[in-house]
Amino acid sequence: MATEKKADGAKYQSRLKKTYNEEIRKKLISSGKFKNVMQVPKLEKIVISCSMKDALLNPKALESFAEEITNIAGQKAVLTKAKKAIANFKLRENINLGCVVTLRKERMYDFLDRFINISCPRIRDFKGFPEKSFDGRGNYSVGIKEHTVFSEVNYDRVDKVRGFNITFGTSAKTDEDALVLLKEFGFPFRRQEAVR
Numbered sequence: 235m236a237t238e239k240k241a242d243g244a245k246y247q248s249r250l251k252k253t254y255n256e257e258i259r260k261k262l263i264s265s266g267k268f269k270n271v272m273q274v275p276k277l278e279k280i281v282i283s284c285s286m287k288d289a290l291l292n293p294k295a296l297e298s299f300a301e302e303i304t305n306i307a308g309q310k311a312v313l314t315k316a317k318k319a320i321a322n323f324k325l326r327e328n329i330n331l332g333c334v335v336t337l338r339k340e341r342m343y344d345f346l347d348r349f350i351n352i353s354c355p356r357i358r359d360f361k362g363f364p365e366k367s368f369d370g371r372g373n374y375s376v377g378i379k380e381h382t383v384f385s386e387v388n389y390d391r392v393d394k395v396r397g398f399n400i401t402f403g404t405s406a407k408t409d410e411d412a413l414v415l416l417k418e419f420g421f422p423f424r425r426q427e428a429v430r
Contacts, residue, residue: 248343250419258418267411275372275406275415280342282307284398285314285332293330299396300333305386307335307345346419348385349400354422356383362424365413372406374416375399 254276262274282303288295296313303311311333337345354360363376379397381387406412417423 246340248340248347250343250347251340254343254419258415261418262414275404275411277342277346277402277415277419278338278405279403280337280345281334281401281403282311282337282398283314283332283334283401284396286396288394295393296330296333298391298393299381302381302387302392303333303335303398305388306381306384307337308341308386309335309337311335346402350420350422352385353383356385360422362422365423368409368412370409372404372409372412373401374404374412375401 259271259274259276262268263271268274284299284303286296286299300311300313312335313330314332314334315330357378357380367376368374377397377399380395381398382389382392382395402412402416404412404415406415413423
């Protein structure tokens with residue numbers, strides 16, 4: 235885990251964090267776009283979130299899925315509640331509707347490493363993620379249709395295959411800078427077809 239110490243007393247550091255500090259940051263500065271280290275964009279957080287229609291009729295399904303999200307993220311998922319009642323959707327105020335996990339520091343880098351190198355290759359017919367899913371402020375979001383692509387999921391306990399969203403929050407001021415940063419991490423973006 236993130237707080238573990240090695241036998242020689244040194245703190246644990248994620249492989250991707252080490253790569254960012256030693257290689258990616260220097261490469262981005264040498265590109266000439268950023269004048270100093272403080273301007274170089276960095277990954278700040280990863281948010282895993284989901285909402286379930288089933289939660290209205292079957293609250294136990296939400297609890298079991300929140301447990302699976304906890305296993306995937308390596309950090310406890312928090313249940314989210316409905317803010318207001320909507321009669322047409324049979325929705326009452328303060329009823330549990332979904333769950334969310336926010337990863338930072340070492341856990342964030344560990345999750346990104348597992349996501350890029352283990353989970354993405356397991357997605358069926360995977361050709362890469364589109365480059366257009368940025369929000370205009372340097373954050374990138376993807377939707378995962380099947381949570382079973384993560385190796386942390388125990389197939390025997392899965393009652394239904396569900397999807398969830400992952401948002402990668404960066405300190406980049408523009409989408410272009412965030413795209414460059416994620417590409418340096420080896421994020422699997424879809425290859426652009428050559429125009430003929």
